[in-house]
Amino acid sequence: MQFKFSQYQYQTDAADAVCDVFDGQPLQDGVSYIRDTGIRKPLFQEPEPVQDSFDIAELRPSQESLDYFDADDDTGYRNADLLLDAERLLANVRNVQRRRNLEESPRLYTDPAGAVELDVEMETGTGKTFVYTKTMFELNRRYGWSKFIIVVPSIAIRECVAKSLDMTNDYFYTSGRDGNEGYGKKLHSFIYESSNLNRLDEFAQSPDIQVMIINMQAFNTSMKENGRSKDARIIFSERDDFGSRRPIDVISATHPIMILDEPQKMGGKATQAGIRLFRPLFTLNYSATHKTRHDLVYALDALDAYNQRLVKRIEVKGFELNNMRGTDGYLYLQDIIVSKNKAPQARIEYKKLSASGKVVTTSGLFDEGDDIYTSSGELEAYRDGWRIAPDGIVPDGMEPGQTGYVRFMNGETLGKGQILNDGSEADMRRIQIRETILSHLHKEEHLWARGIKCLSLFFIDEVAKYRRYDDAGEPLNGEYADMFEQEYDRCVHDFIENRLDDGSGYLDWLRTTHGRYVHKGYFSIDKHGHSIDSKVKRGSEDSDDISAYDLILKNKERLLSFEEPTRFIFSHSALREGWDNPNVFQICTLKHSDNEVGKRQEVGRGLRLCVNREGIRQDRNLLSDADFLDVNLLTVIASESYEKFAESLQKDIETDLRDRPLVIDDAFFTKTRVPADKLGPEHAYLGDMSFSKDEAHDIVYALTVNRLIDRDGKLTDKYKEDRLGKDTVELLPESLQKKVPAIRLVLDSVVEGTTKMFIGNALKRKVHGNPLNGNWQKKEFQELWKRINHKYAYTVSFNDDELVKNAVKAIDERLVVSKLSYTVTRGIQKENASRDELADRTHFHRNDSHTGDLDVDASNGVKYDLLGEIAQAATITRRCAAHILKGIRPDKFLMFRDNPEQFIARVGRLIVQEKANMVVDHICYDRIEGGYDSSIFTKGGNNRDEAEGYQASKCVQDWVFPDGKIENDFARDLDSAAEVAVYAKLPRGFQIPTPVGNYAPDWAVAFRDDSGLKHLFFVAETKGTLDSFELRGIEDSKIACAKRLFNELNLADGAHYEQATTYQTLLDEVKALQ
DSSP, X not given: OOOOOOOOHHHHHHHHHHHGGGTTOOOOOOEXXXXXXXXOOOTTOOOOOOSSOOOOTTTSOOOSOOTTOOTTOOEEEEOOOOOOOHHHHHHHHHHHHHHTTOOOOSSOOSSOSSSOEEEEEEOTTSOHHHHHHHHHHHHHHHHOOOEEEEEESSHHHHHHHHHHHHHHHHHHHHTTTTSSOOOSOOOEEEEOOTTOTTHHHHHHHOSSOEEEEEEHHHHHHHTOTTOSSHHHHHHHSOBGGGTTBOHHHHHHTTOOEEEEESGGGSOSHHHHHHHHTTOOSOEEEEESSOSXXXXXXXXXXXXXXXXXXXXXXXXXXXXEEESOOSSSOOEXXXXXXXXXXXXXXXXXXXXXXXXXXXXXXXXXXXXXXXXXHHHTTSOGGGTTTOBEEEEEEEOTTSSTTOOOEEEETTSOEEEBTOEEOOTTHHHHHHHHHHHHHHHHHHHHHHHHTTTOOOEEEEEESOGGGTEEEOTTOOEEEOHHHHHHHHHHHHHHHHHHTTOOOOSSSHHHHHHTOXXXXXXXXXXXXXXXXXXXXXXXXXXXXXXXXXXHHHHHHHTTTGGGSTTSOOOEEEEEGGGGGGOOOTTEEEEEEOSOOOSSSOHHHHHHTTOSOOBOTTOOBOSTTTSOHHHHHHHSEEEEEOSSOHHHHHHHHHHHHHHTOOOOOOOOSXXXXXXXXXXXXXXXXXXXXGOXXXXXXXXXXXXXXXXXXXXXXXXXXXXXXXXHHHOSOHHHHTTSOGGGGGGHHHHHHHHXXXXXXXXXXXXXXXXXXXXXXXXXXXXXXXXXXXXHHHHHOOEEEEEOOOOHXXXXXXXXXXXXXXXXXXXXXXXXXXXEEOSSOOHHHHHHTOSEEEEEEEEEEOOOOSSTTOOOOHHHHHHHHHTOOHHHHHHHHXXXXXXXXXXXXXXXXXXXXHHHHHHHHHHHHHHGGGOEEEEESOOOOGGGGTTTOOEEEGGGSEEOSSBSBSEEOOSSHHHHHHHHHXXXXXXXXXXXXXXXXXXXXXXXXXXXXXXXXEEOGGGOOSOOEEEEEETTOOOTTSOHHHHHHHHHHHHIIIIISOTTTTOEEEEESSHHHHHHHHHHTO
């Protein structure tokens, strides 16, 4: 099968954008110069052996000597000089940017490699190699330039570029110019190798289009003048085997045009200095994510590519384990944090027992001496020695060749990125494999009639999990291969059961397939022919293993054939860059999700539009929009929850979106907010200013009438000269007149390029600290605080026999313990994307979910002191706990095996609830010594968004951060109520002890002396904000205890306790006490 290539307007636009920058440059074909041919040496001299010399003969364009090459001919051909000055180049750049709706460059990039350095931004999967190949042909056609050097960041991309140039050569020769007419020329490309320097003579002597490809690894070692590496000595030294010439001189004499593919991966100053040693005519940078910005002349970002239907639509399947076990002792070292002024800290992911009795996965920072057992809520699996040892946190590089690790007191070590004791990992991987196969079968059936081969790609981090070898060196299935074959045969059986073929032949064909024959591994190969883990150099995510890319690229077209049975591919994650097969429809990463690889990179290998068996791309030239979205759908089977993956992916996409020129329209003003401190002291009293939809419409109307914005919503030259004049202000409604300073400030900021401070997420200002204010000193609050600022102890007595009877009855009737299960959630990209939706994380919408049980032994061999655990959870004696457990039904007791932690927590909670029902009438409180310091209100600091809070006037702190709408409304009503003198949102540390757990009331309120109310001091609870995990009976008991302490026992010197849903209900209760 051969790929068929089509013309797309964006490809022509991208090539034109670069070429138009040089408008005015004359066409000069083949500028000749006298070439240094060097000193001839005897024939048959052995070349000096060098390291890192790779070759894939079957894949590469022919690299034999050209027919016209003559070693003695001193004629060379170089690129003609660029005759345009900086002023003309800048004018051309700006013209291109205006046409492409890009932000205009105020000046040319100040330190270019060559006369100018241009950026072309193209989303992954849209074919930037094809575009810069077309650009080379166009530059040659228009201006005669013929010498190009392509720099790539890895061997993977180098091999892909070489193959792409080879595959497209005939197309560009015959029809690549406009779809009908070709360029009538071919590129002559080769990969730079320091062992084959004579190819550089051909590069210099040929009048045809010559392209040298060099990967960054060779580039970084080669381009260090006077460097110690062998490559550096070769390229910068006079070589006997190269006519006593320096290779760098031969290359730079041609003044090549440099094309950097993925420049953000090419390091810093040393690499840029190396590029300059080639003496480039100019430099072109192609990437989806430019790190250093030059002069941008074309942009096709993720938003453009998706909306223009140039990449696949993305569907996400995410997974969550429910009712997790806490019996495995799971640990994952995310990172080691090194700071200047304190010892290293380890960020460790572990399991924790929540207050509701559920085991959840969380992460935290740990210091030497910290104990995982304590942090986990005392899960038994962490009891034995999981305390970090002295000097047990070791950062990267402290030991030669060793990544960071943590050492525990029990002798175990946990390496960075390593997982210990993940009892659920095998369960998760099996689910991922199963769901990948199910997605594949549904997709494959749908694509079968269209003649489209469906492929699924698994990335793994350890080859041994897929392929093992016995003592004789014979290959054996690894864990994942066995899982796959079992799940494939099971899924196919379920898929075809009781179904007849509909005539397409798919189901009949599917019946003939078996799991053993439909999958294959693509890995690095050792000298024995065995698959091995791909090695990755420090600081890189990708492998340089040529053997693996040889396999991948050689089999690219074959994998698209229906004659090839392989439909499921396993490969090492370090080989990710080598995979750009257009018919990958499922991607599944069988590893722990981490932050090392961005989500965009994870999905990027499957974004290319698919092709059918004839090699015809299934694009919008061929399909309707509905069919396009239906066919070109990439399913990502994530190793984490749908919400987490979709959130991270949208964040990645939004981060890399280009800045678009601002459009002055209604939406622009509704998203704008001007802080009071930007308006000057004379307007500060008005507060922060924002604009409603109607106000925005009125502003845009006034600007349009006075021709201050054009039809595209851009500010006109008239505005830049006159700004917001009197005639425009007079058109605004009277209600908007006071906002004129804010309107003027925002519009001026567009001219000056500083609008970001007023728009969108930049407005999420933080409240740093929330100290006590002057209201704290008011006599009303000091009096209230004096009355309630006490600590208490309680005593209570009840009948143990009655508690046992009630607890046994409650457990038998109401105990439910959840089994380990998983939930698969599926979500998909909306049909069109917008920047706002990406920013709000609403570009994906959730479709459906389903839950299944995992039939596993939850105890995992961990031993429990069951009596002691339940006695501690319920605050009862071991004897009482024994009587209760002895009395419950056997089937209820057996639930312990399904989920030990949940059994203990829920049995404890049911006993506590029965205690609660018994103790309220018998409880007695006494004041004890001590009270609360005022620092309880500010303890722990504050760093929250202003949008989460309410700026109060009568509170003892400037900001109130309410828990939900009821509390928010309550605070606002307290501020506006004439009767209220001062109030406080009580901190969580202010607590009243009860037999069923400590209780923290919400509010302390002091009414004015002249309010006419008899009782002035109140502690209040607003309903509707209760923790959803708490049982109502326990919460009611806590509230009953608080009422007894304040209202019946009067231990707060007349301060009353009341419940309220609104301020009005509180006031009604206060008045009822008159």
